[in-house]
Amino acid sequence: MSNAEDIRWVTQVALLGDKKAFDKLTCKYQSSIRRFFLNLTMGDSQLSDDLAQETFIKAYLNISTFKGISGFSTWLYRIAYNVFYDSTRARKHYDDIDNDIIDYQHQTLNEFSSEKMDIHKALKVLRKEEQTAVLLFYMEDKTHKDIARIMNCPLGTAKTYILKGKEKLSVYLKQVGYEN
Amino acid sequence: MKTNETDIMLKKFFSDQKQEIADNGFSRRVTHNLPEQTDRTWIVWIFAIVGMTISLLLGISSGLLQNLMANMIHIPINYLITGVFCFPLVGTACYYFFQRKQYSLI
Numbered sequence: 027m028s029n030a031e032d033i034r035w036v037t038q039v040a041l042l043g044d045k046k047a048f049d050k051l052t053c054k055y056q057s058s059i060r061r062f063f064l065n066l067t068m069g070d071s072q073l074s075d076d077l078a079q080e081t082f083i084k085a086y087l088n089i090s091t092f093k094g095i096s097g098f099s100t101w102l103y104r105i106a107y108n109v110f111y112d113s114t115r116a117r118k119h120y121d122d123i124d125n126d127i128i129d130y131q132h133q134t135l136n137e138f139s140s141e142k143m144d145i146h147k148a149l150k151v152l153r154k155e156e157q158t159a160v161l162l163f164y165m166e167d168k169t170h171k172d173i174a175r176i177m178n179c180p181l182g183t184a185k186t187y188i189l190k191g192k193e194k195l196s197v198y199l200k201q202v203g204y205e206n
Numbered sequence: 207m208k209t210n211e212t213d214i215m216l217k218k219f220f221s222d223q224k225q226e227i228a229d230n231g232f233s234r235r236v237t238h239n240l241p242e243q244t245d246r247t248w249i250v251w252i253f254a255i256v257g258m259t260i261s262l263l264l265g266i267s268s269g270l271l272q273n274l275m276a277n278m279i280h281i282p283i284n285y286l287i288t289g290v291f292c293f294p295l296v297g298t299a300c301y302y303f304f305q306r307k308q309y310s311l312i
Contacts, residue, residue, distance in 0.1 A: 030302075042247050045237055052233040060227045075232065082236045145223040164220035196212045199219060 032098040040090045048089075052082050055099060058166060059106055065161050066110055068146040077113060081106045096175055103168070103176045107158065114154075151198045152191050159187035160195065 032054075038047035059081055063074030084105050092101050149157050155177070162168040162176060174184040265271035278286075 042250070044247075045240055048240065049233055049237045052236050053229060056229055056232050056236075057227045060232070061225065064227070078232070079236055079239065083240060086240050145220075148219075160216075164216050165224055192212055192216060195216060195219075199215065204215070204219060 029097055033094060036089060036092055036094075036098060039086065040092070048082075048086055051085075051098070055102055056082075058099070059102060062103065062106060062161060062166060063110065065145065065149065065165065066157065068149070073113075077106070077109050080113075081109045084109065096172065100168070100172045100175055103162065103166070103172075104178070107176050107178075148195055148198055151194050156187045156191035156194070159184055160191035163188050 032051065035047040035051050038044040039051070056078065060074055060078045063077045064071060067073045067077070081102065085102055088105075092098065096104075149161070152160060158177060159173055162173045163170075168176065170181060170185055170188070173188070174181045177184060177187075262271075265274075
């Protein structure tokens with residue numbers, strides 16, 4: 027499916043409030059947005075689904091502000107990024123407790139093994155911004171420019187986040203014996 | 207470890223971990239929870255009907271439509287093909303060309 031098709035659906039939603047057209051956009055992008063949240067929340071599927079739903083509703087309400095300068099996917103990730111950091115700020119007081127609970131649940135669900143490396147454990151060695159940039163770059167195949175747009179930071183800063191993240195992950199993966 | 211090797215290793219690591227998440231009713235729940243907005247489909251129909259009516263009235267009252275119909279028979283087929291098909295095709299090609307250019311600037 028092409029960008030042109032996205033634009034057609036976006037136009038239908040913006041001009042006519044067409045929910046069916048928005049449903050097509052949701053179907054197309056639900057997997058990548060939910061995966062993005064699932065990794066940022068370290069595997070909390072309930073929270074990531076809530077955040078993904080909030081992202082799509084915000085996208086629907088603000089679709090007329092989409093100018094088409096970047097692709098629809100980039101615009102959606104920008105909203106997702108804001109939703110996640112708004113949620114993190116709102117839950118700041120509960121963060122430590124929540125993280126402990128998630129860590130515990132996660133350990134029981136995903137045992138670390140040589141066949142299946144635990145991505146959430148690896149991501150924990152990174153700062154939040156580095157996690158976001160690395161996930162967008164390696165997992166979601168976004169370009170440096172797109173990442174800078176999504177994170178609303180200068181291009182150089184986005185590149186630095188990826189570079190630092192890459193270095194830290196490389197050291198971590200070598201330590202745990204991940205082989206290429 | 208060289209940067210290139212690190213890149214390859216990380217790309218492999220993340221692609222191994224990448225999973226497609228099944229919809230399982232997620233899209234339906236989102237659509238169900240979308241706030242109601244006024245249905246504005248009628249605007250399209252109003253403009254279409256008004257536009258068609260004005261065009262027909264002007265065409266008939268000025269005799270343009272009658273002349274057009276009468277002259278259609280005498281127009282050489284090459285001109286007709288050029289007029290009817292070529293311009294929309296060129297227009298569409300230009301549209302896609304400029305649209306692609308716009309997205310390459312992202």
